[in-house]
Amino acid sequence: MSILTLLFYAIALLIVVATAMAVTRRNMVHAVLYLVLSFFGTAMLFYLLGAPFLAALEIIIYAGAIMVLFLFLIMMIRLKTLPGMFFPVGQLLPAILISAGFLVVSSVMVGRNPAGWAPMPAAQASPLAFGVYLFQTHWLAVEIASMLLLVALVGAYVLGRRVRGPSADAREEAP
Amino acid sequence: MIVPLNHILLLSGLLFSLGMFCTLARRNLIMMLLGIEIMLNAAAVAFVGASLHWQQMEGQAIVIFILAVAATEVTIGLAAILVVYRRTDSVDPDMDAALWEKGGSR
The missing domain is CATH 1.20.120.1200 (NADH-ubiquinone/plastoquinone oxidoreductase chain 6, subunit NuoJ)
Incomplete structure (x- = not known):
């Protein structure tokens, strides 16, 4: 070891x-x-x-x-007033069952793979090689991710604005 | 020589189920969003482990996009929680008022 x-x-x-x-x-x-x-x-x-x-x-x-x-x-x-920390038992129990069930199922699925039990050799991807790989192979996905971040920026601005009363819109529309 | 891939996947599954429990059981919108972050992080751990196992950099590239999605999701999610909080003075997902129009009745 x-x-x-x-x-x-x-x-x-x-x-x-x-x-x-x-x-x-x-x-x-x-x-x-x-x-x-x-x-x-x-x-x-x-x-x-x-x-x-x-x-x-x-x-x-x-x-x-x-x-x-x-x-x-x-x-x-x-x-x-802080709400109760967990849901009442009627809703907490399904949550525990679902997450424990996921853990059991995923463990069984992982354990069935015999190739995964061999120890892996250590390796390292240098940042330079990784960057070259990312921008040569996945440049389109990088652009889409940047668009996604722009959408997040605009969305956070729109959601975070102070909501004015309905009269504000009417005033803006009046000439 | 470090650990086998299966140990990394088991760690990732354990983290994922912890995040899932946090999202499903906590009675607080902020903690539910935190649970989603834990689940995304668990997926990233699995991808990095797989990237080492197959000696391919695809897995590491996916993690970059997981980070972008996590940042987007937390920005929009927290802004939406703030809107809900301003409207109802509460971050309880079991809220009554936020799901109904103002002045409406059940």
């Missing part, structure tokens, strides 16, 4: 524990901070699995941008 294998299991344990803590926290700020820890663990895992560029992106985008967006929203809203 090499040092990389031990490192993988330590990181996997960190990710699972941090995520489990995040989904059961009542305080949303604590949940987001635990999830940031989990994403840092995922970034380390990506580096271990030979994707250093994705490890950097994971920290910058997931842990940096997305989680900070969540923190901004949590700071913006002030909940007067």
Whole structure:
């Protein structure tokens, strides 16, 4: 058992524990901070699995941008009465059944693949090679992703505007 | 030599089911969106593991697009949650008022 294998299991344990803590926290700020820890663990895992560029992106985008967006929203809203943390048992039970069922089914499907039990050799894709590959093979998809982000920008602006009364529209339409 | 692919897929499945539980069981729109983020992240882990297993960079390219979709989804989702919060003063997905027109009755 090499040092990389031990490192993988330590990181996997960190990710699972941090995520489990995040989904059961009542305080949303604590949940987001635990999830940031989990994403840092995922970034380390990506580096271990030979994707250093994705490890950097994971920290910058997931842990940096997305989680900070969540923190901004949590700071913006002030909940007067916190709703109950989980749904009542009648709705909680199906949720547990569905997620446990997914776990069982996916584990059985993964376990049936005999080729997947052989340890993989370590390899690394350099950021240069990855960038060249991405822009030579998937340039159209990159452009579509940029359009998607533009749509998100415009959509967030439209949704986030203060909604005025109906008279505002009427005033604008009047000459 | 590091771990077999199946261990990475099992980790990814465990993360996915945690995210699914968070989305289905939490009574809070923000935490439900957080659960969706966990599920997308689990998918990214599976793709990177598969990319190492087959020594192809396709899997890593997909993760870039997963990141773009996650960023889009969280932007629009949080803006929509803010609209709902302004309207109902609540982020409970079980809300009554937000699903009905203003002044309407059940």
